[in-house]
Amino acid sequence: MAKLHFYNTHSRKLEEFVPINPKEVTLYTCGPTVYFDAHIGNLKIYVEWDLLTRSLKYLGYGVKRVMNTTDVGQMTSDADLGEDKMMKALKREKEKGKEITGQEIADMYTELFLHDADSLNIERPTVISPATKHIPEMIALIKMLEEKGFAYKTEHAVYFDVSKFPKYFEFSGQKLDDKNAGVRDEVVVDPDKRNPADFRMWQLDQESVMMWDSPWGKGFPGWHIECSAMAMKYLGDTIDIHTGGIDHITIHHPNEIAQSEAATGKPLAHYWLHGEFLKVNNKKMSKSAGTFYVLKDIIDKGFDPLDFRYFALQAHYRFPQNFTWESLEGARSARQLINEQAAILLTLTHEKTLPDVSGHELKERFAAFLADDLNSPGALSVMWEVVKRKELPNEVRLALLFDFDQVLGLRLEKTDTIYTEFSKDEIAEINELLNDRENAKKAKDWSKADELRDRLTEKKVRVIDTSAGPVPLLL
Numbered sequence: 001m002a003k004l005h006f007y008n009t010h011s012r013k014l015e016e017f018v019p020i021n022p023k024e025v026t027l028y029t030c031g032p033t034v035y036f037d038a039h040i041g042n043l044k045i046y047v048e049w050d051l052l053t054r055s056l057k058y059l060g061y062g063v064k065r066v067m068n069t070t071d072v073g074q075m076t077s078d079a080d081l082g083e084d085k086m087m088k089a090l091k092r093e094k095e096k097g098k099e100i101t102g103q104e105i106a107d108m109y110t111e112l113f114l115h116d117a118d119s120l121n122i123e124r125p126t127v128i129s130p131a132t133k134h135i136p137e138m139i140a141l142i143k144m145l146e147e148k149g150f151a152y153k154t155e156h157a158v159y160f161d162v163s164k165f166p167k168y169f170e171f172s173g174q175k176l177d178d179k180n181a182g183v184r185d186e187v188v189v190d191p192d193k194r195n196p197a198d199f200r201m202w203q204l205d206q207e208s209v210m211m212w213d214s215p216w217g218k219g220f221p222g223w224h225i226e227c228s229a230m231a232m233k234y235l236g237d238t239i240d241i242h243t244g245g246i247d248h249i250t251i252h253h254p255n256e257i258a259q260s261e262a263a264t265g266k267p268l269a270h271y272w273l274h275g276e277f278l279k280v281n282n283k284k285m286s287k288s289a290g291t292f293y294v295l296k297d298i299i300d301k302g303f304d305p306l307d308f309r310y311f312a313l314q315a316h317y318r319f320p321q322n323f324t325w326e327s328l329e330g331a332r333s334a335r336q337l338i339n340e341q342a343a344i345l346l347t348l349t350h351e352k353t354l355p356d357v358s359g360h361e362l363k364e365r366f367a368a369f370l371a372d373d374l375n376s377p378g379a380l381s382v383m384w385e386v387v388k389r390k391e392l393p394n395e396v397r398l399a400l401l402f403d404f405d406q407v408l409g410l411r412l413e414k415t416d417t418i419y420t421e422f423s424k425d426e427i428a429e430i431n432e433l434l435n436d437r438e439n440a441k442k443a444k445d446w447s448k449a450d451e452l453r454d455r456l457t458e459k460k461v462r463v464i465d466t467s468a469g470p471v472p473l474l475l
Contacts, residue, residue, distance in 0.1 A: 002364075002371040004059055006241075007318060009249060009272040010171055014373060017271065019240045024062040026239040027053065028231045028269070029125065030248060031067040034109040035089040037294040038116060040308065040323065041278035041285055047309055048275045048317040048374070049243050050122040054407045055370040066234045067125040068227055069113075071106030071132050072210060072220055086209045102209030103132070116295045119305035121409040129230045131221065135212050137229040138221045141263060142201045142214075150262045154192035157200035158216050160255070165262050168197065171254045171272075199255050201225045224255035231268070232260060242269035246276055275317045282322050298328070306410055307332040313376045313408060335410060338401075341387045342412040344464060344471050345398040350419055354399040362386060366404055376408075383408065390467065418461065418472050430461055434470050437463070 004017040019025045029049050032038050038046075056063050072086075086102050089109075093100050100108075110130070117124070131138075142158055145151040150164050162168040200222040208220050231239060237260075244253060253272065260268040277284075280291040298308055311331035315321035357363050362382055369378030386392070386400045405412040418427055433452050440448035456463060460475045 002368040004056075004371045005373055006271050006273055007373050009274050010269075015271070017240075019061065020238065020270070022061055024064050025056055025241065026235040027056075027063060027065040027241045027243070028227070028235060028239050029065065029067040030227060030244040030252065031069045031128070032110075032113050033070040033085065034106045034113060035085045036109060037296070038113050039285060040293045040295065040298070043116060043120060043295060043308070044278045044312045044321065045245050045275040046117060046122055047120055047312040048376075050120075050409065051313065051317070051374055051376055051407065052241070052243065052273065053123060054409060055374055058407045059367060059371065063126070064235065065125040066127040066129060066230065068230050069106075069110050069128060069130045070223065070226065071103070071110065071130050072223075072226065090209055106130070106132070116305075119295065119299075120309050121306065121411055123409075127234050129234065131226040131230075132210065134226065134230050134233065135221065137233050138225045139202075139212075139214050141229045141232070141259065142225060144263050145201070145259065148262065150258075151201060152194065153204075153216055154190055156190045156192070156203070156205050157219075157222075158202040158204070159190075159193060159198040160201055160258055160262075161194055162197045162199075162258060163195055165258045167261070168254060168258050171257055172250045174250060199224060199251075201259070224252055225259060227252075227256050228259040228263070228268075231256075232264070237264040237266045239269045241271045241273060243273045243275070246274045249274055273317070276320045279320060279322045281324055293323075301325070303328060303332055304335075307335055309409060310335040313380060316377060317374055338383065338387065338410065339412065339415055340464070340473065342398070342401055342415045343417050343473050344466060345394050345401070346415060346417045347419070347471050347473070348394045348466075348468055349398055350417075352395055354395050354402070355393075357396060357399045357403055360396070360400065362389075362400055363403060366407075370407060379404070379407065394468070416474055418474065421474060426459075430456065430459065430472055433459075434463065434472060438470060 005014050006017055007013070008015045029046075032042060053063055053065055086105065089105050090100070090102055093105060114124070114128075142151060145160065146153075146158070150161055151158055152161055153159075201224070202214055202216055202219050202221055204217050204219040206219075211218050211220050231242075242253070242256075257268050279285070280293065283289070283291070285292050295305060295308070299305065307328060308331070311323070311328055312321070314331065362385060366379055366382040369375040369382065372378070383401065383404050386397050386404070389397065401412055418430060422430065433456050437449050437452040437456075440446075440452060453463065456472070457475065461472045462475050464471045464473055
């Protein structure tokens with residue numbers, strides 16, 4: 001198969017993937033902040049990293065993937081003091097009449113996120129690591145950085161001193177002048193900060209829903225320290241691949257790199273992959289504009305979650321994608337056509353052994369697209385070629401579709417047919433009606449053929465006429 005290449009955000013170029021250990025590629029994904037429902041832009045990113053995980057496995061690698069959940073009270077991307085999103089969530093839930101704790105909110109939205117991920121057929125990571133379960137590891141890492149001279153304490157917080165880490169701006173490409181202390185009105189400026197870019201690792205002197213004792217006083221961790229601590233705990237000092245959204249390039253990931261590499265003296269990750277944003281109607285998602293959609297909104301409009309998965313796969317992860325209800329309708333139509341073809345092939349090849357398609361030229365082309373920086377639109381095009389290549393044996397076509405679906409995750413093997421829904425006696429009756437309909441058509445007895453079609457419809461069966469003969473499918 002083709003050699004795997006990724007566009008590495010760190011180097012700004014396409015690079016051949018050379019893992020530390022091919023038997024177990026180490027992969028860290030920045031996970032959700034669990035104070036509200038994940039919107040479809042968030043979910044699109046996780047579909048893309050599911051594609052990454054599945055592609056690695058398809059191409060012969062073992063994978064150990066870790067994903068955090070940010071369930072710590074202070075969930076803001078600002079480097080300084082800002083809005084406590086968990087406190088905001090707690091207030092929102094109490095206004096609904098719910099008596100609930102911050103941890104219960106985090107647990108509730110974690111379960112909702114995982115339910116959405118399951119609905120989208122996103123494989124669960126090897127390890128899901130809630131931040132609140134790893135406070136000792138974060139404190140230990142901050143202490144190590146303090147002992148090495150990379151951290152200092154003020155009245156408000158324990159900060160990482162970026163002036164002690166010369167490579168700090170290398171990842172983002174920013175300069176010190178690009179970092180402003182007062183990002184938003186609600187951000188509180190700490191007058192004792194040494195540099196505008198210094199970021200908090202442990203927050204002091206601010207009330208939060210969840211707080212812990214530490215060597216510096218009662219407080220809670222900053223957003224960035226959790227990922228460094230958990231990646232090191234589960235994956236070691238250096239990992240193969242680190243993923244996130246493009247919004248992580250300027251703040252979160254440079255801060256992670258600074259913490260981890262200052263502590264270990266080793267690269268945090270060899271390959272950095274970042275997914276682009278999803279727009280709605282060519283604009284940023286907005287609650288005020290009514291375009292802040294969650295998966296439930298899609299389901300409530302009659303779509304299957306896998307329609308959204310197919311939609312997400314239509315765009316390369318590094319390119320912006322625009323969501324409209326019309327584009328989702330197009331994705332649904334395409335997915336339904338593929339499902340119909342799978343149902344036809346499953347029916348025609350019932351009880352037949354599917355061949356090994358290793359080395360097949362279409363499989364090689366499919367793998368080549370995946371190896372080219374996860375080119376999912378190209379991979380989908382090969383799936384469609386299988387659908388159109390009617391000259392191929394049905395068993396080969398079905399084997400290829402199932403093979404590709406290991407990566408695309410459209411659940412084709414679970415496609416329902418008459419063999420999954422009806423008893424043997426019912427199937428025999430359906431086949432008898434099909435034969436009678438064919439005989440009526442040959443005799444040009446169209447009224448009889450229509451009558452038999454209606455009887456099949458009453459049994460929730462529709463007929464697709466193919467070159468191999470009529471195929472009964474479920475309505």
